[in-house]
Amino acid sequence: MRVAVIGQGYVGLTISSFASKHHEVVGFDLNSKIVSDLNKGISHIEGVDSKDIKDGIDAGKYKASSDGVDIFGAEIVVIAVPTPLDVDRKPDLTFIESACKVIAENLSGPALIINESTSYPGTIRNFIKPTIEKYSNKKFDHQYAISPERVDPGRDDYNQKNTPRLYAGLTPEATKRTREFYSSFCDNLVEVSSPEVAEAAKLFENTFRQVNIALVNELAQISHALGIDVRETLDAAGTKPYGFMRFSPSAGVGGHCIPVDPSYLADIAEKAGVQATFIQRANEVNLDMPKYIASRVEKDNGGSLKDKKVLVVGVAYKPNVADTRETPAELLINAIEKLGAVVTWHDPVVGSWHGKGSSALSGADIAVVVTKHDVVPADEILKSAPYVFDTTGKVKGAVQL
Numbered sequence: 045m046r047v048a049v050i051g052q053g054y055v056g057l058t059i060s061s062f063a064s065k066h067h068e069v070v071g072f073d074l075n076s077k078i079v080s081d082l083n084k085g086i087s088h089i090e091g092v093d094s095k096d097i098k099d100g101i102d103a104g105k106y107k108a109s110s111d112g113v114d115i116f117g118a119e120i121v122v123i124a125v126p127t128p129l130d131v132d133r134k135p136d137l138t139f140i141e142s143a144c145k146v147i148a149e150n151l152s153g154p155a156l157i158i159n160e161s162t163s164y165p166g167t168i169r170n171f172i173k174p175t176i177e178k179y180s181n182k183k184f185d186h187q188y189a190i191s192p193e194r195v196d197p198g199r200d201d202y203n204q205k206n207t208p209r210l211y212a213g214l215t216p217e218a219t220k221r222t223r224e225f226y227s228s229f230c231d232n233l234v235e236v237s238s239p240e241v242a243e244a245a246k247l248f249e250n251t252f253r254q255v256n257i258a259l260v261n262e263l264a265q266i267s268h269a270l271g272i273d274v275r276e277t278l279d280a281a282g283t284k285p286y287g288f289m290r291f292s293p294s295a296g297v298g299g300h301c302i303p304v305d306p307s308y309l310a311d312i313a314e315k316a317g318v319q320a321t322f323i324q325r326a327n328e329v330n331l332d333m334p335k336y337i338a339s340r341v342e343k344d345n346g347g348s349l350k351d352k353k354v355l356v357v358g359v360a361y362k363p364n365v366a367d368t369r370e371t372p373a374e375l376l377i378n379a380i381e382k383l384g385a386v387v388t389w390h391d392p393v394v395g396s397w398h399g400k401g402s403s404a405l406s407g408a409d410i411a412v413v414v415t416k417h418d419v420v421p422a423d424e425i426l427k428s429a430p431y432v433f434d435t436t437g438k439v440k441g442a443v444q445l
């Protein structure tokens with residue numbers, strides 16, 4: 045099949061690399077640097093091997109493009125563009141809208157259009173289909189489906205092949221064709237009765253994590269106030285063989301999904317007349333963690349951080365990836381700077397961030413560990429400053445969250 049994947053980021057490139065083993069794939073992206081690197085066989089995404097991209101190019105099965113005409117003959121179009129929040133923390137579908145415009149203006153015939161971008165229930169039916177129809181000069185009878193992406197960057201036990209994939213079309217024909225497409229490279233397909241169920245399930249998966257992370261972060265604060273070790277408490281609770289799932293305290297949530305997706309659910313809930321109070325509270329708790337940590341560090345250091353050299357260790361939002369989107373390290377740095385400290389950061393996996401390079405893991409008055417990558421040894425972190433505060437539970441001997 046001729047497949048166009050709109051967006052060549054974490055999701056789109058991952059799908060392209062799997063799909064191009066079986067189909068002819070055009071990876072469309074507006075970022076010309078990404079497109080040019082991909083066409084040289086250089087992957088910019090952890091978990092997508094440059095060799096796989098190169099093999100696809102050499103076999104004539106993959107090419108990247110930022111020219112809409114290259115999706116001309118596609119029979120299947122997968123949308124994998126960002127779905128962020130706007131300044132009011134409301135769903136921002138402008139990237140989806142611009143993807144719809146490219147699709148509408150360039151397809152040469154009827155296609156199956158599948159959305160993998162995360163959004164609220166009703167997006168494929170009430171936004172993507174009408175938007176494509178609005179921008180189309182020629183009226184093709186496109187089919188529409190949803191198959192939310194569950195990829196977890198940096199993870200190697202679960203991938204596109206063995207992670208169960210939800211799907212549903214707006215019509216039985218769309219559902220059938222979606223199953224045929226994904227079954228060429230996914231082992232476990234789970235059909236649901238409507239696109240809205242698939243869209244809601246994806247949002248709920250991440251909301252479940254957001255709320256539980258907030259709950260354990262609240263427990264960390266309660267435990268500290270009561271003089272109880274939160275991680276030992278969690279270990280103890282984790283001995284119960286049923287009805288308990290462990291989450292760990294942290295500086296907050298980051299990445300493209302957990303800090304963002306629950307607000308898509310809250311927004312559609314509000315439009316339907318239901319207040320998503322858990323989601324709202326979870327957002328508040330997680331977004332406040334950096335301030336809480338800064339105040340703990342301040343208290344432990346004589347009540348003032350003025351002119352103290354503070355090193356934030358690990359600015360990626362999770363271990364062993366270079367992704368800094370929505371990282372809590374950013375809020376933590378702001379909170380510590382507000383208290384008068386001079387803040388630098390160390391993260392060899394990220395390397396460069398906001399135009400600045402990673403600082404040495406030494407010479408600070410205070411180190412605060414946000415993310416512990418495997419390549420940064422715990423004993424080196426402990427030696428980097430006389431006072432080390434650890435939010436990860438992985439640096440034994442440091443002051444723990």
Ligand SMILES: NC(=O)c1ccc[n+]([C@@H]2O[C@H](COP(=O)([O-])OP(=O)(O)OC[C@H]3O[C@@H](n4cnc5c(N)ncnc54)[C@H](O)[C@@H]3O)[C@@H](O)[C@H]2O)c1
Nearest residue numbers: 051052053054055073074075124125127142143161162193
């Ligand atoms: N990253 C994840 O782990 C993950 C997991 C599951 C779902 N998702 C969802 O998948 C979607 C994509 O996320 P991502 O992490 O791949 O984003 P990303 O930022 O890594 O990649 C998006 C790409 O889309 C391109 N783009 C933006 N607008 C475009 C347009 N109109 N046409 C073509 N290309 C365009 C950007 O240049 C970028 O390269 C989001 O809805 C996200 O919530 C992400």
